[in-house]
Amino acid sequence: MRRVESGTVGRPRLVALLDEGVQRRLLTVVADAGFGKSTLLGSWAAGRACAWHTVRAEDGSLSAMVSGLVGALRRQVPELDTIPAELQSPRGPDADAEQQTRALAYAALLADALDANLSNDLVLVLDDLHELDPAAPATKLVEGLIRTAPPNLHVVVASRTPMPFGIDRLRGRGQVLEIDATALAFTVAETLAVLENVLGDGTEDLAEPLQSAVHGWPAAVRLAVEALRTAPADQRATRLRRALRSDGPLYDYLAEEVFAAEPPAVRRLVAGVAVLPRFGAELCKAIGLTDSAETLQQLRTRGLLVSAGEDDGYELNPLVKNFATDRLVVDDQELTELSLRAGQWFESVGEHRDALACYQAVDAARAARMLTERGQAMVSGGMAETVVAAVGALPAELRDAAMDQLEGEARQVLGDWQGAMECFDRIIEPEGEIPVAIAWRLGLIHHLRGQTDVAIATYQRGRIDGRHPTDEALLQAWWAGAHWLRGEFEECRALITAAYETAKVSGDDRALAIVHTVLAMLAAVDSDPRGNSSHYVRALEHAERAGDLLQAIRIRVNRSSHHISEGDYALGLQELDIALELADRAGFAVFRALALNNRGEALLRLGRLDEAIGELEASRALYQKLESKRVAQPLSVLGEVYRQRGDRALARACFEEAIPMAEETRDMQSLVPSLAGLARVLAVEEPERAAELAALARQAVDYGPVLGLSGALVALGWVTLHAGNQTGAAATAAEAAAISRKRRDRAGLADALELYAAAGGGEVLHEVLNIRRELGDQLGEARAELMLAGRTNGPEGRELALRAHQQFLAAGATRYAAAALATSDATGPAPVRIECLGGFRVLRAGKAIQLGEWPSKKARDLLKILVARRCHPVARVQLLDLLWPDQDESVASPRLSVALSTVRSVLDPNKRYPPDGFVGADRATIWLDGEQTAVDVELFLHDAREGLNTGDLRLLRAAEAAYSGDFLEEDVFADWAAGMREEARALYVRVARVLAERGRRDPDAAAGYLLRILQRDQYDERAHLGLVSAFQASGAHGEARRAYRTYVQRMAELEVEPAPCPGVPTRL
Structure with a gap:
C-alpha cells in the first residue's frame, strides 16, 4: 500500500463517498495528474482491510499483472502464494493467440481463491490503471476479476483516463460509484487547510484567490504553497499574484519557483533520481547522491516524492519527474556514471531487471555482458519478457549465436514459439547435426502443431554425444512420443529405452517426466493397464516437482484417456477439469483442444450427448483456429456421437472429413476410429456395399494394437453381420472381447458382447445391461434394453421397449427413441x-x-x-x-x-x-x-x-425431444x-427456453435445453447466462467458469459488454 504522507489534508466529504463506494462492486476515481487520487486513497485505505497495487507500464503483460495482484492480495489471502511459481513456467505455443482466454482463466482463479478464503470484506485498490493499454491482456484480467469476484471484494480504480472497458451494465445495476476531477478539486476550505499546514495561521486571505486561480487543482495548490514557504509573511500575497499571472504552464512555473530556492544538492538529487527506475536511501548513498535518508523523507513530506510501495523505496511525483527531466540540467557524463553505478548496485542485490534497465540507458555493451552472464537465470526467474526486449534492443555487433539462443529460449517460455523458431533457425545450418538443446525445442514446436513428420526429422538432427544428458533425454523421449502417435511402436520402444537410461543419469525431473509418460503410452498399447497407471503417477510427480506445466497438462489429459477407457468417467472428467484450467492459464491451446475432445468422449459414454457435442465443437473450432491437422480427433468422436444419436448423415460427414487428415499425419488415434465408424454407418445405409465396407473395417483392424483396436474389430463384426455372416461376426466379437478384458476396457467389452448377442453367439445381453448400468452409459443401456425387448414377448417386452424409449429421449437420441416406441406399440409403425x-x-x-x-x-x-x-x-x-x-x-x-x-x-x-x-x-x-x-x-x-x-x-417435452436437428x-x-x-428453429428455441426456465429445480435438465439452444445460436445471451447458473446450481463450478468465459468471448466478438457472472450476487 502507498504510504500516507504526513501533513495530508483531511477530506471528510470524499472519505464519505469512498465509504459509500466500497459497498459496491466497483469504485472509480478518475482525474488527470495532480488531483490527489493516490494521496486520497492512501490516507483513506490506511485504516481498512485493503490490498494495494500500483500499476506500472510493465504490468501490461499478463504474468506481470497477475504477479502484482497476487503480491497485493496474498497478505489477506495467503493461499494465493502458489500462483507466482506457476507464472514462471514456460507458456504454451498459443499463449499470444489465447491471451483473452488466459486472462479470464486467471481472473477466475483469483476470484475462486478469494471466494473460498475471504470471510470479511476486502478492498483492492488499483492505482494508476491508465498505465495499461486498453487492448492489453492485463486489462482483460482486471475486467474479468471485477465481473467474477465474490461480493466481499470491492475494487477501487484510480486512473487518469476513463475505464478501458464497458461498465454500463454494472452502472445500471447500481454497482458502480464514480468520483471525478470535479469532486477531487480542493474547495476554498481545503485550500486554506493546506496553507495552514505549511505556513501556519494568518493565510485566510490567500485561500480564495489561490483556489479560484487554479480551480482547486490540488497539485498546483500544493506547489504554490511550497513556493510561498520561503517568502516573508508580508510578501506572500505579492509572490502568489506574480506566480498566478504566469503566461507559461502553471505547474512548471511554480516548480521553477520551488526548486530555485532549493540547495544545489537537492536539485542534483532530484535530477539524478529522475533517470532511475526507483530509488531508496541505500541506493542514493551508494551512488553518491545523498547520505541522508532524512532528506528523502522531507521531500516526500513536501509531496515532491511519493512512496513506490511498502518496501520499494520512492518515486518522483510524475509531474515533478517531467519537470526534472526537462528543466533541471545535470552534466550528461555525470548522469551516465550515476546510471552505471545504480546498475551495479541493483545487480549486486539481485535486482536484475532494474540493473538491466540502467545499463540499457547508457551502455549497450554492459547490457550484453549482463545478458550473457545472467540471461538464463532471468528467464528461469520469470523475466523472459525483459530478456526478449533487451536482446532485441542490442546493436547488431553485440548479437551472436548465444544471444539468438537466449532470445529463442525466452520466446519459447513466453509462448512465442514462432518467434523462438525464427531465432533457432538463425543459428542452425540447413543440414547436418544441430545442438541438442535447440533440436528438441525446435522439434517440439512442430510436434505440438501436429506436424510429426517434420518433428521427427528435426529430432533426428540433434547431436547426441553424452555431454548434455538432460537435453538428450528430452530429445529422445519427445522423439519416441512422435513415433507412438504414428503407430510406429518399435521405433518408439527403442528410443524410450535409451532416453530412460540417459534420464536416470541426468536425474532431471523434466526428462524423467516425459520418459515415464511415453512408457505409460506404450503400456496402454501393450494392454498393461497397471503399468500405464504406475508410469503416469511417476510422470506427474516428476513434472510437478520440475514445475513443468506443459508436461503436467499433457499427463493429466493422457491419464483422463486411461480413466475413460476403464469406464471411470468421473475420474477422467476430474483430471480434465484440472488440465483445462492449467491449459487455459498457460496458453496451451493444443492441450485445451485435446482435453475438450476427451471430455466429449467421456460425456458421450455417459449419454450426455448435447454436452458432448458442445465440447467437441469447441475442440474442433480451436484446432481449426490453430490450423492443426489434429482436428481429426474431435471430428472422429463427433462422428461417433452423431452415429449413436442416429444422425447418420452428420456422422458420415464427420468421419469422411477426419480420415484424409488423419492419414496425412498418420494419426492412428483418429484414423482407426474414423474408419471403423464410417464402416458402421455405411453398413446400415448401404448394405449392398458389403465387400467394400468389410475392406474398410479390415483396414482399421490391420493398423495393429492401437488404442482403437477393439472398436475396429467390433465395426468389422457389424459389417460382417450386415452381410449375413453370423459366424464370422461372432468370432470377431469374441476377439474384441478378449482384447477389451485384457485392457480393462469395460465399455469395449460391452460393445463386443452386444455384437456377440446380435450374431446369435449366446445369451449375454443381461451381462451387457449390467455393464452399461455400472458405467452409467444411458445410450448403451437403452440399446441393450431394446435388444432384449425384441427377444421378450408380452408386457415385459413392451415395458423394456418403453424404458429404452425414455432413455433414448433423455440422451437426445430421438430417432432411436422413435424406434423403441414403435417396438412397444401394439398397433405397429406408420405405413x-x-x-x-x-x-x-x-x-x-x-x-x-x-x-x-x-x-x-x-x-x-x-x-x-x-x-x-x-x-x-x-x-x-x-x-x-x-x-x-x-x-x-x-x-x-x-x-x-x-x-x-x-x-x-x-x-x-x-x-x-x-x-x-x-x-x-x-x-x-x-x-x-x-x-x-x-x-x-x-x-x-x-x-x-x-x-x-x-x-x-x-x-413441450415431446416437441423438444422430436427436434433432432x-x-x-x-x-x-x-x-x-x-x-x-x-421457422422450426425459432420455435424450437422458444420451447427449449420455456423448458429451461420451468425446470430450474432440475439444473442438469435445464443445462441440456440451454446447450441445445446454443448449438443453434452461439450468441444467445440469455442461454449463456442461464447455462452458467444451471452449472453452478448443480455444483459443476469448473464447467460454470468455462461457460462464463465462453460467454464473455462470444460477447467480445459482437463488441457487447458482458454481464457480471451470475454466480456473483448483487449487493448494495
Missing part, C-alpha cells in the same frame, strides 16, 4: 414416416428406405420440397423452376412426371395403397398427403405450438428449405 429434422430419411412400416432404393436424386428432392411446403399443393410450374431451373418446360415437365412416379413407387413398392395414397396430384399441382403420411417436422410444429399456447409440459441439414443452401428451417 410411411418422413424424417426431416437432422437429416432426411424415409421409413416404410418402420424400416428405413436405403439410399440405393432411390433411383433418382430429383425424386428425393421432390419429396423434400413437398414436405417444406407443409403438405400444401405446389404448382407444377413452381416445381419445374425449383428442380430444373435451366430446362425448358417441354423438357422438364416429363421429368417431373417421372420423378412423381418414382416417389410413389419408392413409398409403396408393392402397390398396397392407391396411387395417390401418399402423394396426390392433379393437372396443375402436386401435394403430400399429411393425413396418410407421418412427417416429423409437422408433428414437432403441432406439439410446439400447442405446448406454448397451453403451457402443457407434456407437449435443423430441417434438412444436408440441404443448407436450398432456398426452398430455408423458410421451414428458420
Whole structure:
C-alpha cells in the first residue's frame, strides 16, 4: 500500500463517498495528474482491510499483472502464494493467440481463491490503471476479476483516463460509484487547510484567490504553497499574484519557483533520481547522491516524492519527474556514471531487471555482458519478457549465436514459439547435426502443431554425444512420443529405452517426466493397464516437482484417456477439469483442444450427448483456429456421437472429413476410429456395399494394437453381420472381447458382447445391461434394453421397449427413441414416416428406405420440397423452376412426371395403397398427403405450438425431444428449405427456453435445453447466462467458469459488454 504522507489534508466529504463506494462492486476515481487520487486513497485505505497495487507500464503483460495482484492480495489471502511459481513456467505455443482466454482463466482463479478464503470484506485498490493499454491482456484480467469476484471484494480504480472497458451494465445495476476531477478539486476550505499546514495561521486571505486561480487543482495548490514557504509573511500575497499571472504552464512555473530556492544538492538529487527506475536511501548513498535518508523523507513530506510501495523505496511525483527531466540540467557524463553505478548496485542485490534497465540507458555493451552472464537465470526467474526486449534492443555487433539462443529460449517460455523458431533457425545450418538443446525445442514446436513428420526429422538432427544428458533425454523421449502417435511402436520402444537410461543419469525431473509418460503410452498399447497407471503417477510427480506445466497438462489429459477407457468417467472428467484450467492459464491451446475432445468422449459414454457435442465443437473450432491437422480427433468422436444419436448423415460427414487428415499425419488415434465408424454407418445405409465396407473395417483392424483396436474389430463384426455372416461376426466379437478384458476396457467389452448377442453367439445381453448400468452409459443401456425387448414377448417386452424409449429421449437420441416406441406399440409403425429434422430419411412400416432404393436424386428432392411446403399443393410450374431451373418446360415437365412416379413407387413398392395414397396430384399441382403420411417436422410444429399456447409440459417435452436437428441439414443452401428451417428453429428455441426456465429445480435438465439452444445460436445471451447458473446450481463450478468465459468471448466478438457472472450476487 502507498504510504500516507504526513501533513495530508483531511477530506471528510470524499472519505464519505469512498465509504459509500466500497459497498459496491466497483469504485472509480478518475482525474488527470495532480488531483490527489493516490494521496486520497492512501490516507483513506490506511485504516481498512485493503490490498494495494500500483500499476506500472510493465504490468501490461499478463504474468506481470497477475504477479502484482497476487503480491497485493496474498497478505489477506495467503493461499494465493502458489500462483507466482506457476507464472514462471514456460507458456504454451498459443499463449499470444489465447491471451483473452488466459486472462479470464486467471481472473477466475483469483476470484475462486478469494471466494473460498475471504470471510470479511476486502478492498483492492488499483492505482494508476491508465498505465495499461486498453487492448492489453492485463486489462482483460482486471475486467474479468471485477465481473467474477465474490461480493466481499470491492475494487477501487484510480486512473487518469476513463475505464478501458464497458461498465454500463454494472452502472445500471447500481454497482458502480464514480468520483471525478470535479469532486477531487480542493474547495476554498481545503485550500486554506493546506496553507495552514505549511505556513501556519494568518493565510485566510490567500485561500480564495489561490483556489479560484487554479480551480482547486490540488497539485498546483500544493506547489504554490511550497513556493510561498520561503517568502516573508508580508510578501506572500505579492509572490502568489506574480506566480498566478504566469503566461507559461502553471505547474512548471511554480516548480521553477520551488526548486530555485532549493540547495544545489537537492536539485542534483532530484535530477539524478529522475533517470532511475526507483530509488531508496541505500541506493542514493551508494551512488553518491545523498547520505541522508532524512532528506528523502522531507521531500516526500513536501509531496515532491511519493512512496513506490511498502518496501520499494520512492518515486518522483510524475509531474515533478517531467519537470526534472526537462528543466533541471545535470552534466550528461555525470548522469551516465550515476546510471552505471545504480546498475551495479541493483545487480549486486539481485535486482536484475532494474540493473538491466540502467545499463540499457547508457551502455549497450554492459547490457550484453549482463545478458550473457545472467540471461538464463532471468528467464528461469520469470523475466523472459525483459530478456526478449533487451536482446532485441542490442546493436547488431553485440548479437551472436548465444544471444539468438537466449532470445529463442525466452520466446519459447513466453509462448512465442514462432518467434523462438525464427531465432533457432538463425543459428542452425540447413543440414547436418544441430545442438541438442535447440533440436528438441525446435522439434517440439512442430510436434505440438501436429506436424510429426517434420518433428521427427528435426529430432533426428540433434547431436547426441553424452555431454548434455538432460537435453538428450528430452530429445529422445519427445522423439519416441512422435513415433507412438504414428503407430510406429518399435521405433518408439527403442528410443524410450535409451532416453530412460540417459534420464536416470541426468536425474532431471523434466526428462524423467516425459520418459515415464511415453512408457505409460506404450503400456496402454501393450494392454498393461497397471503399468500405464504406475508410469503416469511417476510422470506427474516428476513434472510437478520440475514445475513443468506443459508436461503436467499433457499427463493429466493422457491419464483422463486411461480413466475413460476403464469406464471411470468421473475420474477422467476430474483430471480434465484440472488440465483445462492449467491449459487455459498457460496458453496451451493444443492441450485445451485435446482435453475438450476427451471430455466429449467421456460425456458421450455417459449419454450426455448435447454436452458432448458442445465440447467437441469447441475442440474442433480451436484446432481449426490453430490450423492443426489434429482436428481429426474431435471430428472422429463427433462422428461417433452423431452415429449413436442416429444422425447418420452428420456422422458420415464427420468421419469422411477426419480420415484424409488423419492419414496425412498418420494419426492412428483418429484414423482407426474414423474408419471403423464410417464402416458402421455405411453398413446400415448401404448394405449392398458389403465387400467394400468389410475392406474398410479390415483396414482399421490391420493398423495393429492401437488404442482403437477393439472398436475396429467390433465395426468389422457389424459389417460382417450386415452381410449375413453370423459366424464370422461372432468370432470377431469374441476377439474384441478378449482384447477389451485384457485392457480393462469395460465399455469395449460391452460393445463386443452386444455384437456377440446380435450374431446369435449366446445369451449375454443381461451381462451387457449390467455393464452399461455400472458405467452409467444411458445410450448403451437403452440399446441393450431394446435388444432384449425384441427377444421378450408380452408386457415385459413392451415395458423394456418403453424404458429404452425414455432413455433414448433423455440422451437426445430421438430417432432411436422413435424406434423403441414403435417396438412397444401394439398397433405397429406408420405405413410411411418422413424424417426431416437432422437429416432426411424415409421409413416404410418402420424400416428405413436405403439410399440405393432411390433411383433418382430429383425424386428425393421432390419429396423434400413437398414436405417444406407443409403438405400444401405446389404448382407444377413452381416445381419445374425449383428442380430444373435451366430446362425448358417441354423438357422438364416429363421429368417431373417421372420423378412423381418414382416417389410413389419408392413409398409403396408393392402397390398396397392407391396411387395417390401418399402423394396426390392433379393437372396443375402436386401435394403430400399429411393425413396418410407421418412427417416429423409437422408433428414437432403441432406439439410446439400447442405446448406454448397451453403451457402443457407434456407437449413441450415431446416437441423438444422430436427436434433432432435443423430441417434438412444436408440441404443448407436450398432456398426452398430455408423458410421451414428458420421457422422450426425459432420455435424450437422458444420451447427449449420455456423448458429451461420451468425446470430450474432440475439444473442438469435445464443445462441440456440451454446447450441445445446454443448449438443453434452461439450468441444467445440469455442461454449463456442461464447455462452458467444451471452449472453452478448443480455444483459443476469448473464447467460454470468455462461457460462464463465462453460467454464473455462470444460477447467480445459482437463488441457487447458482458454481464457480471451470475454466480456473483448483487449487493448494495
